[in-house]
Amino acid sequence: MQRVLSSYDLGRKLRHLRLRKKIGLVDLGKHTGLSASMLSQLENGKLVPTLPTLARIAMVFDVGLDHFFTNRTKRSLCSVIRAAERMRFPDRADAPSPAWFFECLAFSTQEKSMQAYLATIEPRRREEVSDHVHDGAEFLYVLNGAVAITYAEEEIEMKQGDSAYFDGSQPHGYRAMGSEPATAIVVTTPPRL
Known part of the structure; x- marks a missing residue:
C-alpha cells in the first residue's frame, strides 16, 4: 500500500505548497496542529x-484533496519501475492451479494509455485453456518458450520472438506448449472511442 501511495509523490506536493506560501514547518504545524517533525517526515517521504x-x-492551503492525487502539470511522462518493486499475481485469485502469472510492468504510472505485463504462462493441455475477454486491443511477444494462443476457437502456435496483435473483446487464452513455462510481454490498450 505504501508503494502505491508513494507514487503520488505526496511529500513533494506538500513541500511545494508550503514553500509557495512561504510558510515554515513550525508555522504550518501551528495552523494544522501537527508537529514540525511530523511535517518534515511527510515532506521527505519517511511517513x-x-x-x-x-x-x-x-x-x-485552501486546496482540495484532489490536489495531492492528480498531476496538475502537463509534463513528459517517464515512470521507472524497478524489478524488485513488481508484484506477481495469478490469472485468478481463486485459481487452485493458475494458468499464468503476471507482473504489471507499470503499476505505479498514472494516466496510462496502455497496460504492460510480464506473463509466465504455465503448461496446459488445449482443453484446459480458459478463455477470457476484455475491452481494447492486446499485443503478446514471446520472450522464451513456446506459447499457444487460443483465439476465436483457433489455436495459434508461437515460439520465442513471435508476436501477435488482436482484439481483446474476442475470447482468447494462452498455454505454454511442452513441459516448461513460457514467458511473454503482454500489452493491452483501452478501447478506441
Missing part, C-alpha cells in the same frame, strides 16, 4: 499521511 492529516493540510 505516509493519513486522509485526515491530508485534509487538515489541504484546508490550511
Whole structure:
C-alpha cells in the first residue's frame, strides 16, 4: 500500500505548497496542529499521511484533496519501475492451479494509455485453456518458450520472438506448449472511442 501511495509523490506536493506560501514547518504545524517533525517526515517521504492529516493540510492551503492525487502539470511522462518493486499475481485469485502469472510492468504510472505485463504462462493441455475477454486491443511477444494462443476457437502456435496483435473483446487464452513455462510481454490498450 505504501508503494502505491508513494507514487503520488505526496511529500513533494506538500513541500511545494508550503514553500509557495512561504510558510515554515513550525508555522504550518501551528495552523494544522501537527508537529514540525511530523511535517518534515511527510515532506521527505519517511511517513505516509493519513486522509485526515491530508485534509487538515489541504484546508490550511485552501486546496482540495484532489490536489495531492492528480498531476496538475502537463509534463513528459517517464515512470521507472524497478524489478524488485513488481508484484506477481495469478490469472485468478481463486485459481487452485493458475494458468499464468503476471507482473504489471507499470503499476505505479498514472494516466496510462496502455497496460504492460510480464506473463509466465504455465503448461496446459488445449482443453484446459480458459478463455477470457476484455475491452481494447492486446499485443503478446514471446520472450522464451513456446506459447499457444487460443483465439476465436483457433489455436495459434508461437515460439520465442513471435508476436501477435488482436482484439481483446474476442475470447482468447494462452498455454505454454511442452513441459516448461513460457514467458511473454503482454500489452493491452483501452478501447478506441
